[in-house]
Amino acid sequence: MIDRKNYWKQRILELLLAFGAEKEIKGQNLSLPDIVAEVPPDPAMGDLGFPMFSYAKLFRMNPALLAASISQRIAAGKEPDSPAAKDLAKAQGPYLNIFFDREQITSEILERGSSLSWNDSKPMAGKRVMVEFSCPNTNKPLHLGHLRNNVLGESLSRILKEAGAEVRKVNLINDRGVHICKSMLAYKVYGQGHSPQDEGLKSDHFVGKYYVLFNQLKTEDPAAEEKAQAMLKKWEEGDPETLRLWKQMNEWAISGIKATYARQGVGFDKYYFESQTYMKGKAEVLEGLKKGIFYQDEDGSIWVNLEDVGLDRKVLLRKDGTSLYITQDIGTAIYRHDDWAFDRLIYVVASEQQYHFKVLFEVLKRLGFDWASNLYHLSYGLVNLPSGRMKTREGTVVDADDLIDELTDLAKEEISQKGRDDEVGDAGSVSEKVALGALHYYLLQSVPTKDMLYDPQQSLSFTGDTGPYIQYMGARACSILRKYGNGEGNARNGKASLAALSGEGDWSLVRKLALFSGNLELSARMMEPSVMAAYAHDLAAEFSSWYRDNPVLNSPDPDLSASRVLLVGAVRNTLKTVCDMLCIPFLELM
Template sequence: MDQYQAQWSEMIAAAIDAEAGERGIDPAARADLAFETPPSADLGDLAVPMFPFAKLLRTSPAAIASAVAARLASTAGASDGTAVAAGPYVNIRLPRADVAASAVPRVLAEGDVYGRNALYDGTRITIEFSSPNTNKPLHLGHLRNDALGESLSRVLAACGATVRSVNLVNDRGIHICKSMLAYQEFGAGETPESSGVKGDRLVGDYYVKFNEWAKQTPDAEARARQLLVAWEAGDPDVVALWKKMNDWVLAGISQTYEATGIHFDAVYFESETYSSGKDEIARGIEAGVFYREDDGSVWVDLEPIGLDRKILLRADGTSVYLTQDIGTVIARYNDSPFDRMIYVVGSEQIYHFRVLFYVLELLGYEWAGNLFHLAYGMVNLPEGKMKSREGTVVDADDLIAELTELAAAEIRAKERESAVENVDETAHKIAIGALHYYLLQVGANKDMIFNPRESLSFTGNTGPYLQYMCARVNSMIRKAADRRIELDSHIDFNVLDMAEEWELVKLVARYPATVEAAGRDYAPGLLAGYLYDVAKAFSQYYHDVPIITAPSTSVRTARLALSRAVLQVLRNGLDLLNIPYLDAM
């Protein structure tokens, strides 16, 4: 497809130049040549508007279009397709059988690696996402973060990057001390094993308990702070409790990652790096890029980037969030140098990252310019914001369990138990598919409303719709094998002469470019929209046109090959979105 566009670009530019030459005008309009998709497929496959050349040629766009089309009629060969003028546009029809004959076998030959491209060949990209706290389980916000981070990691890898995904666990600070204090007060030796409660939930429950307790206990907050001081001083009992409770939480969170297909190449703990930024601050003072106040606190002047000023070290010498992130990213770079680093973190921290990147620049790190904050919007509920205090936070495990239950009920209602073999496993995969698609559909920079009822829906523009199309095609391919319909090595693509088939060929051929666009824009959602287009187009085709029951062998074979190509594209795309593939449902 790309090569056709490149060829036509040359030919059309030459035709316009020739028109200009005939009128004694200097050519130079090539830059204005743009390709679009005509609003309707019967107009053509590619469209080039002639508006931009009207001024240069001093005639109407429609006249230019006819003149250009007339010239192209003689210059273009049959293997290029044909160009026709349609009002102010030059529309191009590609040679369908040729395109199909190159695109479909290519998909089938490349298989699982179809769609890989060279966009980021030789580029090392580190991507940080999830970043849980160890005082409570993951919630809906993390699920959006994880869906974006995991999917983007896969997309970038498909674009040729060497991806290193990292998780920064926020395992220290006042929040975990609050859970610890409540546990000391009320825990009575309870463990995940003794209570049967998942570790992250157990610790989260004590966090909630702390907040209730603190309302009628004036010194609760102060005692939590004392615990933090004791922890920083290395008090053995406190550290032991901290370790124990953190392990519970991490074990629980790992289970959630496993359930959602989230993977990290490295896990960093804030407790191990939180103080490492202090040396950098000292260096900055020496270099004169930071300054010290009378009380001993250290600041950076942000006036050059249009902001105020920011504290880097408190008067008591303790570090703040920014200091920690400075230390963390430097340690990480030294660990494993990168050409780019992407932080998948909520948009409420846009300011934080702007300052962080600027401070690193001040410190002279030449890679500071390669840091990128992929900000995503808040996940709200139809009733409004999620509030942990009001208990309206949607717990990740609960949501997945609920989705799984509904999917299982659906399988039973449709009496598909024997077809799917393992009901629970299939239901879980459908639940994850529904969840991830729902979260990735929305552009990252937008806040989104998570409607539980709607997210539980498995019909329409949803993850399960895509999974269902895969299952249908797969089932058909199985039947084809049963009926001994072999894939002929000499497929006659001329028999794919229906408009629906041509649409599918074009869609399938566009997959690598779509992966590339998703990688370039850090936008997995582009892929989600594309896959829905593919599934919808195939669904119509499949409904209207017999494939393995087509009357002639040559038609059956060609349609089956096209169907297999569609399945391969759906399968590869779903993998990049971290939506489980199902061969039956």
């Protein structure tokens, strides 16, 4: 399939340059990025639109005249070999609009009906992209904020992969520090040597329980904080008893967290552990000091001065020579690039760490790593609830597992209410998939940078702009195809033909399908899953109104019926591909 948009951008550029040359107009250093293409607001105006204002200004002429003049040149001088040869160009006021050759586009689209791997739009081909996300602490289970992080990272990775990139998903488990010592200490006091099985708890929830109990310990033992610090010191000294408990607690926490990953459908190509990486970076900082990039304070601490780029002074190594958070991140980044030379590294981390990443990227740049300019912080906002902010201390944190359970129960109720338990087969499994579809779509639909309000009620309404709506349209498409497979309707008596699909109703659906590649490219380039989410809803909605008005199996015309079956197949495959990218489970039945 040719990329229509880029083809026409190139063509328009050539024509404008030729036009300028003929008229001997100076100052024309137009290049491809100067050519803006858009989709006209009304399909009747065309499929692709080029505003002529800026070029008209360059040529000092009326934009409408320029549009007319260029459109005439297109009519006169097109290459007969091009697949776009039958596209039409029309000047509409100051706009030059292109009408696609419908049969050509339709035939390209229908090929999708027969394949699930039809996407040949690979704008990121050859790029190696590393995506870091999740990065949980091992002292408590995942919460709603992690779910946003996880789905953003996983979805973005899938989008980049679909766009042709080689993607490596990595996680950095935060398995050391005083927060873990707190749950260890509380466990020592209250745990009585219990295992998660003894208490009937999921293992990460078990660890989390003791982290919460540390607050109780503090009221009973004023020295609790100091004891936690002392325990950290013992851990760093390699005390065997402390290490043994630490290992046990981490094992419980991590295996529980991994179970949640599996449930959510996210995964990693490589796990890094902070306990193994936190020492990395110190040598790099000392090296930087030697080169004079950093400086040493009289008390022995090592600093970088970033005031010339509008940042601050920042400590990179404590006076006692121990590492900080940023020291570790410096080391980890270098280690990762050595490990797997990426063209881009994306950190999916909450927006509260924006400053940290600015500093980190600047420090790496100063250390002389040219790849530092390829680092990107995908910053996302907090997830709030209608009831207010999530706060650990006030116990208003929404646990990830509990939330998925709750959503699943509600989805199950919905299925029962519709009386569809028997038809969907395994209602429990379908309910959880609907729950995940609802949750993931809700989390991905808005732009990441903003804080968002998660309204469980609304996400569960199952009507409107939601994940289940998209799943439902996929299921409806499958339902039609299933019936066709069972021999229903008279499509088998007909022959698929492009001419049969020339009506406006069919074309608007074909047109929507044709927008897939452009949206994928945009989504990948902007590193923004919400672009794909918007497209998923658009396509589902278009399909919904289309099949209502355009009978597929029930069409009296067998040829039209056969053609529409192929169209439904293309919709199904496109929806499935898009759902996969958005971590929305695709359902044949629901």
